[in-house]
Amino acid sequence: MSARDVVLGRVRAAIADVPEPDGPVDWTYGRATGMPDVVGRFVERVEDYRATVVRCASGDLPSEVVRALGSTGARRVVLPTGTDERLHRAIREAGELSVVVDDGSLTAADLDAIDAVVTTSVVGIAETGTIVLDHGPGQGRRALSLVPDRHVCLVRAGDVVSDVPEAVAALAPAVRAGSPLTWISGPSATSDIELSRVEGVHGPRTLWVVVVDD
Amino acid sequence: MSTQPPRDRDGRLTPSPPEWSTRPALPFPEAARKGLENEVQRANLRHATGTIRTKRANVVAEVPHWEQLRSAGEAIKNRTLRHLDQHLETLEASLTRAGATVHWAADAAEANRIIVDLVRATGEHEVTKVKSMVTQEIGMNEALEEAGIAAWETDLAELIVQLGHDFPSHILVPAIHRNRGEIREIFREEMGTYGTPAPEGLSEEPVDLAGAARTHLRNKFLRTKVAISGANFAVAETGTLVVVESEGNGRMNLTLPETLISVVGIEKVLPTVEDLEVFLQLLPRSSTGERMNPYTSLWTGPHEGDGPQDVHVVLLDNGRTNALADPKGREALRCIRCSACLNICPVYERVGGHAYGSVYPGPIGAILNPQLRGVGSAIDKSLPFASTLCGACTDVCPVKIPIADLLVHERHRVVEEKKRHQANQFEPAMMRAASWVMADHHRLEAAGRASSLAGKLLPIRTIGPLPPPLSRWTQNRDVPMVPEQTFRQWWKENRDERA
Numbered sequence: 001m002s003a004r005d006v007v008l009g010r011v012r013a014a015i016a017d018v019p020e021p022d023g024p025v026d027w028t029y030g031r032a033t034g035m036p037d038v039v040g041r042f043v044e045r046v047e048d049y050r051a052t053v054v055r056c057a058s059g060d061l062p063s064e065v066v067r068a069l070g071s072t073g074a075r076r077v078v079l080p081t082g083t084d085e086r087l088h089r090a091i092r093e094a095g096e097l098s099v100v101v102d103d104g105s106l107t108a109a110d111l112d113a114i115d116a117v118v119t120t121s122v123v124g125i126a127e128t129g130t131i132v133l134d135h136g137p138g139q140g141r142r143a144l145s146l147v148p149d150r151h152v153c154l155v156r157a158g159d160v161v162s163d164v165p166e167a168v169a170a171l172a173p174a175v176r177a178g179s180p181l182t183w184i185s186g187p188s189a190t191s192d193i194e195l196s197r198v199e200g201v202h203g204p205r206t207l208w209v210v211v212v213d214d
Numbered sequence: 215m216s217t218q219p220p221r222d223r224d225g226r227l228t229p230s231p232p233e234w235s236t237r238p239a240l241p242f243p244e245a246a247r248k249g250l251e252n253e254v255q256r257a258n259l260r261h262a263t264g265t266i267r268t269k270r271a272n273v274v275a276e277v278p279h280w281e282q283l284r285s286a287g288e289a290i291k292n293r294t295l296r297h298l299d300q301h302l303e304t305l306e307a308s309l310t311r312a313g314a315t316v317h318w319a320a321d322a323a324e325a326n327r328i329i330v331d332l333v334r335a336t337g338e339h340e341v342t343k344v345k346s347m348v349t350q351e352i353g354m355n356e357a358l359e360e361a362g363i364a365a366w367e368t369d370l371a372e373l374i375v376q377l378g379h380d381f382p383s384h385i386l387v388p389a390i391h392r393n394r395g396e397i398r399e400i401f402r403e404e405m406g407t408y409g410t411p412a413p414e415g416l417s418e419e420p421v422d423l424a425g426a427a428r429t430h431l432r433n434k435f436l437r438t439k440v441a442i443s444g445a446n447f448a449v450a451e452t453g454t455l456v457v458v459e460s461e462g463n464g465r466m467n468l469t470l471p472e473t474l475i476s477v478v479g480i481e482k483v484l485p486t487v488e489d490l491e492v493f494l495q496l497l498p499r500s501s502t503g504e505r506m507n508p509y510t511s512l513w514t515g516p517h518e519g520d521g522p523q524d525v526h527v528v529l530l531d532n533g534r535t536n537a538l539a540d541p542k543g544r545e546a547l548r549c550i551r552c553s554a555c556l557n558i559c560p561v562y563e564r565v566g567g568h569a570y571g572s573v574y575p576g577p578i579g580a581i582l583n584p585q586l587r588g589v590g591s592a593i594d595k596s597l598p599f600a601s602t603l604c605g606a607c608t609d610v611c612p613v614k615i616p617i618a619d620l621l622v623h624e625r626h627r628v629v630e631e632k633k634r635h636q637a638n639q640f641e642p643a644m645m646r647a648a649s650w651v652m653a654d655h656h657r658l659e660a661a662g663r664a665s666s667l668a669g670k671l672l673p674i675r676t677i678g679p680l681p682p683p684l685s686r687w688t689q690n691r692d693v694p695m696v697p698e699q700t701f702r703q704w705w706k707e708n709r710d711e712r713a
Contacts, residue, residue, distance in 0.1 A: 006320045015295070015296060185505070
């Protein structure tokens with residue numbers, strides 16, 4: 001008998017006493033959490049994690065990103081494929097930075113020699129200060145927003161939802177389509193030493209969020 | 215094909231675990247005494263659990279419908295466990311469709327065999343690990359060590375435990391019993407043997423210690439070809455695995471290697487993607503006391519051009535079906551390993567995690583271990599009694615496991631087991647005698663007269679230590695001397711109007 005048959009057989013024997021049918025789960029999925037200012041709360045909650053948050057109009061985005069990269073002290077920056085052309089040009093023309101566009105061939109060691117990455121995102125969650133990437137165009141494969149030490153992340157104000165249930169509802173189609181998701185709430189952190197929170201372990205130690213008003 | 219990492223002074227690839235952890239665990243009362251005598255550990259735990267209790271209470275108070283959320287978590291887990299066979303088959307089909315290879319393991323030995331074979335097939339001699347309770351439970355690191363494969367812990371607390379030749383003492387923060395000074399010493403003495411050494415003049419500031427861990431592990435991440443993880447949740451409908459973490463070591467392991475092996479307990483399954491909305495609210499607030507943990511990763515088999523292309527999932531029983539077969543005990547399988555019950559427990563805070571003789575310490579360990587392993591060993595017999603039944607754990611559990619009730623249930627199982635094996639022992643014989651005396655009032659009064667006579671004749675106020683088997687009671691408490699008058703005699707003289 002295969003291990004599969006053994007385990008499934010034991011499971012079936014174990015729940016033989018369970019009567020049909022199931023009781024209802026008293027929960028409504030996908031509900032919004034009421035709050036006066038969704039984007040305002042998002043900004044406040046991301047800042048609670050000691051990330052930097054700036055808001056700008058979409059016309060000012062390229063200059064804001066250049067400013068963000070400069071403020072974090074980045075010299076080499078990687079951009080995912082699918083990065084907005086206007087943004088790409090602005091970063092190149094800023095002159096201070098050497099720009100690499102990811103073509104999928106950069107190794108982890110290559111990425112380790114790069115200071116910063118600029119990505120977009122698909123969902124922001126106000127209540128928890130969370131940003132979600134589904135790694136589509138402009139967001140890069142997962143290693144891109146992980147290995148470089150500074151992450152400049154763009155969030156469209158229109159993509160910010162109130163809380164986790166709305167976010168899961170918005171993201172479910174991407175999950176069903178097989179996309180990986182990365183949920184990011186502040187910079188990499190640990191509480192493993194005496195339970196005091198320390199920012200900066202393996203992921204980017206600097207998270208700079210630009211909220212773009214549509 | 216990689217070369218084998220160098221051997222250390224013990225002839226091993228990775229730091230040896232403490233000698234005591236390889237022997238059968240002491241019964242809880244004996245182990246607890248050792249924990250209580252460790253004053254540094256007690257101070258560390260008092261500080262750490264106090265901090266996290268406050269944090270948890272604050273973020274839970276922020277959620278007005280927290281109770282509803284707990285009930286939803288309970289209901290979803292219950293429904294899933296009721297049809298676990300169907301959900302597991304769905305999960306298997308979804309994972310396979312997504313391009314992952316599914317393996318089944320009935321017990322720890324089988325899981326370890328599968329993992330060793332998978333790593334050997336890659337030709338590698340080392341793996342990096344995401345923090346995972348289930349790989350601790352099956353003793354995977356030691357199985358890999360014996361097979362000539364080095365398993366490197368990458369979670370900061372697990373790294374402290376591994377480098378310190380130590381054993382985890384908490385589900386979430388395995389090195390909770392260590393303070394910053396101890397951690398600095400461990401890093402300075404051990405890091406160099408197993409990779410990048412600690413920097414010169416390392417301070418004991420947490421930020422510097424975390425920095426040393428980042429540097430030590432960076433090389434391992436950049437060269438690793440095989441990673442091993444657990445999973446917090448496995449979504450049956452899509453075959454999506456979820457890892458919830460803080461440091462980014464999880465993301466490194468899930469993203470950079472070529473091969474990813476995830477060991478998943480069969481109780482981790484959730485039916486749909488939407489169910490995550492409940493648990494991704496309950497878990498971070500209950501465990502680290504944060505609104506959300508820094509990083510959560512979801513992946514569904516291999517993803518072209520992104521991350522490991524060879525993805526394996528090992529579905530593990532290892533006693534879970536024992537718990538599932540017990541209509542009360544199966545409630546423990548709802549556990550999402552948040553550790554809120556450890557942090558709130560007055561017993562855990564004082565004795566520490568090592569006394570529980572398992573990777574699952576604290577109140578949940580006191581019910582989960584006897585459920586998973588049975589009540590045959592000295593430690594598992596004693597664990598259900600490692601509690602004052604104060605019920606604080608029940609109140610904080612995010613999936614409403616009635617931990618205190620289950621402790622009583624486990625005590626009953628232990629006693630039943632004892633009765634089966636020790637039919638002629640002292641305690642049952644005494645109970646039978648007492649029952650005979652109390653069944654008839656003449657006998658009871660005669661016994662009362664005899665004992666009050668002893669009370670009059672003996673010039674003592676309390677009964678101190680007695681020889682075995684009565685010593686089991688008197689070693690911890692004084693027994694008051696029997697009074698000179700029984701209650702029945704007193705009633706007759708003072709209250710009984712018929713007299």
